[in-house]
Amino acid sequence: MAHAFNEFVHGLRYDDLPASVRDFARRWLLDLIGVAAGGVRTDLSHIIRNHAARQFGAGSGAARMLFDGRVVSAAGAALAGGMTIDALDGHDGHKLTKGHVGCGVFPALLALSQAENSTAGDDFLTALVIGYEIGTRAGIALHRTVPDYHTSGAWIAVACAALGARVLGLDAVRTREAIGIAEYHGPRSQMMRCIDAPTMVKDGSGWGAMTGVSAAYLAAAGFTGAPAVTVEAPEVADLWSDLGSNWRILEQYYKPFPVCRWAQPPLLATLGLRDAHGIASTDVDHIEITTFHHSLRLATRRPKTTEQAQYSTSFPTAVAMVRGHVGPDDIALHNLSDREVLRLSDSMVITESDDYNAAFPARRIAHATLVLKDGRRLTSPPTEATGDPENPVPMEQVRRKFRAYATPVLRAERIADIEAAIANLATGGLDALSTAVTGPIDEPANAPAPVRPEPGGAAHR
Known part of the structure; x- marks a missing residue:
């Protein structure tokens, strides 16, 4: 793996991020949490969280599941969180990956941070950006190098492994192994099968998050798996040469509606x-x-x-x-x-x-x-569609959507706490946000949604 890739994963700091990149990290974080709150009432989310509680018991590293409160392993929390967000198809995405990154990166990073007691808020935001940068490039690389159209979990796995390497402090050799393990075991599942026959498997996001977190812990233990072809192959070198200068987190689109x-x-x-x-x-x-x-x-x-x-x-x-x-x-x-x-x-x-x-x-x-x-x-x-990166929606529209999705399951005070925790994350630390988004929901899971997000209007060209 190139030195520049490793340096980006381990060496990037909050002060290195342009102001626009910091702003978009907060934007996508708020939007993802809102979609998670909306998705927590689905059957998909109920089933996967119960599965994680039964099958992914916490060991030395433990994390609480999004809007659930139960403690599981970091891999289990990443699985449950990624699938809870993906249960409601309202989260950000990228045109060229034809899929999503944040829905797996955020819960995996939160789980890793809890499990390893990493509480610095500025580092959390920095790592979130790293996840978007690596996941987006890995997705474009996969589309370029293979004929099949795979689900987002395939490149989410690579991104989450990189984040695991950063949080665990792996050296360059073990970071390379982690990326390779994640790429090899990432869910290269058939996206168009789920389009033609929609089921709860959806976009593979939670499975990719679980795979990436597991890959980092495996590499830390000495498991090998390099190389990751989508990162190291000569035909994709151009995608990785602009890390830290071309910020692909700015290329994500916003979804005003919770459908494909x-x-x-x-x-x-x-x-x-x-x-x-x-x-x-x-x-x-x-x-x-x-x-x-x-x-x-x-x-x-x-x-x-x-x-x-x-x-x-x-x-x-x-x-x-x-x-x-x-x-x-x-x-x-x-x-x-x-x-x-x-x-x-x-x-x-x-x-x-x-x-x-x-x-x-x-x-x-x-x-x-x-x-x-x-x-x-x-x-x-x-x-x-409204919300393309060439014409991003105002942040206030993102806030309205967050509040509309969160209102059926969270008290107004808790909604305000989440917004404040994100706004102050760089200086206030991760604990307040982590507590607010991992506790159980405040209302019955079958409560009707009393507030609707604004559609955002049509965009004609």
């Missing part, structure tokens, strides 16, 4: 027409969507689970047309049988565009046509 990013351009195009023309869903005969191929593959019309609802183009688009918003409660199990939503989802005509396919993955574009019952046709401009 590929469904969001059609959703926003429809929502834009609804709002601009004051159209009620009952005025609409059917909706026509023109989009890109991967969005077309999100084909579940009548979801029976929240996973199917999150990996659908037609269902959340229909929800947006009927209700004017799409939040966690709208894709929850008890909200999947609305007759008007199902009418529009069933009748939706979805086709793909060669031009939109050619633009993918750097751009995700769609347009919508509302075919009204009186015969009129209203067509949107080409629309991209």
